[in-house]
Amino acid sequence: MNSELLIGEAAKDSAEHTDIHLPFGLLGFERIKNYSLIPAPRAAPFSWLQMAGDPSLAFLVISPDEVLPTYFPEISEEDVDYLDLTNPDDAGILNIVTLHPGGSATVNLKGPIVYNRNTLIGKQVVLLNATEYALKYSLPLAP
Amino acid sequence: MLILSRKINESIIIDGRIVVKIVRVDGEIVKVGIEAPSDVPVHRQEVYDEIQRANKEALTRAGQPLPKLQPCKNSAKVLQPN
Numbered sequence: 001m002n003s004e005l006l007i008g009e010a011a012k013d014s015a016e017h018t019d020i021h022l023p024f025g026l027l028g029f030e031r032i033k034n035y036s037l038i039p040a041p042r043a044a045p046f047s048w049l050q051m052a053g054d055p056s057l058a059f060l061v062i063s064p065d066e067v068l069p070t071y072f073p074e075i076s077e078e079d080v081d082y083l084d085l086t087n088p089d090d091a092g093i094l095n096i097v098t099l100h101p102g103g104s105a106t107v108n109l110k111g112p113i114v115y116n117r118n119t120l121i122g123k124q125v126v127l128l129n130a131t132e133y134a135l136k137y138s139l140p141l142a143p
Numbered sequence: 144m145l146i147l148s149r150k151i152n153e154s155i156i157i158d159g160r161i162v163v164k165i166v167r168v169d170g171e172i173v174k175v176g177i178e179a180p181s182d183v184p185v186h187r188q189e190v191y192d193e194i195q196r197a198n199k200e201a202l203t204r205a206g207q208p209l210p211k212l213q214p215c216k217n218s219a220k221v222l223q224p225n
Contacts, residue, residue, distance in 0.1 A: 024184050028195035029202075059201050082181050098201040108201070111194040124198075126190050135197050 019052070020115055026059075026124045027111065037061075037094070049094065049113070061094040067107055067139065074128040075114060083116045083123060092117050098136065109133035 018037040025032050034052035045066045050058040064071040073093065075085075085091050094113040098106050110130040115122025127133065147155060154164040160180055167174040177185050 023182075026198050027186075027191060028198045056204060058203055059198075060203060078181065096198065096201045098197065099203065108194070108197050110190075111197070124194070126186060126194065130190065135193055 018120065020049070020113075020120050020122050022113070022115075022122050022124070024123055026113070046097065047094070049096075060097040060099065061113070062097055062107060064093055064095050064109065064112065067095065067137070068109065071109065071133070072129070073112055073114075073125075073133075075125055076128055079114065079123060079125045083114060083121060084119060085114075085116055090116050090118060092122070097139070105139040106134075106136035107139055108135055109137050110135045 016039055020035050020037050022033050022035060024030060032051050032053060036048075036050045036052060036055075038048045038050055040046045040048055040060075045062060047061050048058045049061045064073070075091075083091070092115045094115070096108045096111075096113070098108070100106065110133050111124055111126050113122050113124050149155065149165045151165055151168060154162050156162050161183060162176075162178040164176040164178075165173065166176045179185055
């Protein structure tokens with residue numbers, strides 16, 4: 001069984017696309033505002049956040065619930081208003097995963113993407129309690 | 144770079160819509176108040192820079208083989224490759 005997974009396969013295999021609009025883009029990618037969120041069918045619970053304009057480029061993302069049950073992101077009043085989050089269940093949270101050469105993986109807990117599940121508008125926010133969390137939190141790998 | 148001298152409680156206005164006010168000076172620490180419309184993101188530069196770098200490092204190209212990772216949902220939080 002091939003243990004590798006290609007982005008293209010993820011897109012092809014999954015009918016579940018959620019189009020997410022990030023009016024500010026991601027930090028460093030401010031001009032790219034439209035993404036598709038695609039569950040990675042053979043690498044659950046990871047998902048792909050694929051650039052709409054260039055589907056060959058994507059970020060690997062994960063829900064923080066799968067990583068750190070004690071994650072309590074504090075989001076500024078401004079961001080809550082901007083995203084029109086009226087109750088906590090409205091907020092979807094995605095943390096960006098980095099795959100490093102050598103096979104290790106880390107996840108960014110300081111600057112998650114927060115989106116409104118109803119409007120599908122999101123923003124990469126810097127948490128008010130960002131100092132409590134790592135930019136490169138190691139995803140432990142089994143030996 | 145434009146350099147202006149300001150006293151406490153004096154402000155700078157940028158583009159007629161962004162107000163930067165010197166709130167307090169305490170030794171080496173300067174407290175700055177910023178009023179900007181909601182379409183203007185404001186970040187501490189070092190935080191912006193590190194997240195930007197992390198995003199660029201995280202960007203993945205299609206066709207690149209990836210390990211199959213499977214984080215555990217339980218408290219052990221162990222990833223088991225299949």
